[in-house]
Amino acid sequence: MHKISTAHLYLIPTPLHEGAISTLPTYVINSIKQCEVWFVENERSARRFLKQVWKEIIIDHYKWHVIHKAEAEIAQHFKQYIKEGKTIGLLSEAGCPGIADPGQHLVSIAQEMNAIIHPLVGPSSILLALMASGMNGQQFQFHGYLPIDAVERKKKLNELEQDSIKRHCTQIFIETPYRNNALLKDIVSTCHSNTKLCIAVALTSPTERVITKTIAQWEDGLPDLHKVPSIFLISS
Numbered sequence: 001m002h003k004i005s006t007a008h009l010y011l012i013p014t015p016l017h018e019g020a021i022s023t024l025p026t027y028v029i030n031s032i033k034q035c036e037v038w039f040v041e042n043e044r045s046a047r048r049f050l051k052q053v054w055k056e057i058i059i060d061h062y063k064w065h066v067i068h069k070a071e072a073e074i075a076q077h078f079k080q081y082i083k084e085g086k087t088i089g090l091l092s093e094a095g096c097p098g099i100a101d102p103g104q105h106l107v108s109i110a111q112e113m114n115a116i117i118h119p120l121v122g123p124s125s126i127l128l129a130l131m132a133s134g135m136n137g138q139q140f141q142f143h144g145y146l147p148i149d150a151v152e153r154k155k156k157l158n159e160l161e162q163d164s165i166k167r168h169c170t171q172i173f174i175e176t177p178y179r180n181n182a183l184l185k186d187i188v189s190t191c192h193s194n195t196k197l198c199i200a201v202a203l204t205s206p207t208e209r210v211i212t213k214t215i216a217q218w219e220d221g222l223p224d225l226h227k228v229p230s231i232f233l234i235s236s
Helices: 026-032 043-053 071-083 104-112 125-133 150-167 177-190
Strands: 008-012 037-040 063-066 087-091 116-119 140-145 170-174 196-201 209-214 230-235
Touching (some): 008 026, 043 063, 125 196
Parallel strands (some): 008 087, 037 063
């Protein structure tokens, strides 16, 4: 075994919906107070979030690094902080870092350097949707974004459906909100009538809905999902 570093990395979850601070356990705030430096997906929203959960925080006392800017340079800064034994906070835009969100590269570095890593409990759209779908939670796959090209997207949907039939595996995927309606139409026109489709929208918000129906049932009326944060699950 390699010697454990004295550095700590806290993977800080953030609400999926602005104003849904109540979805975060109180121990997340205690962990935030221990961090000395921040690596974030979006500095402006990260500052706003931290000020919201900890009003006494003095934002300018911290060093800020944006994950996607000059990534090689960011990685070097990250490594140096670990060598110095710093307590680092990693914050994505919404949800949990490294789970359909940025951050996994830095976590990988932390693993290689034997830092102490703390994954904190918080809202993940993938898990929340799966929990409420009524679909198989023992075997599932998350595919991120499907192809943008309509032909390739339908081909992929066919593959996912066949895999679900073969292994009774729940297939989970997302889309850029302004393309939700196009994806939904392709799902309904491509999948078998008895395949189940779950649509989870606006999770943790006041308008949250998670509905599972067969494709045949969805054909009676499709919801308008244009620019609505959504996650899709199919099961055959």
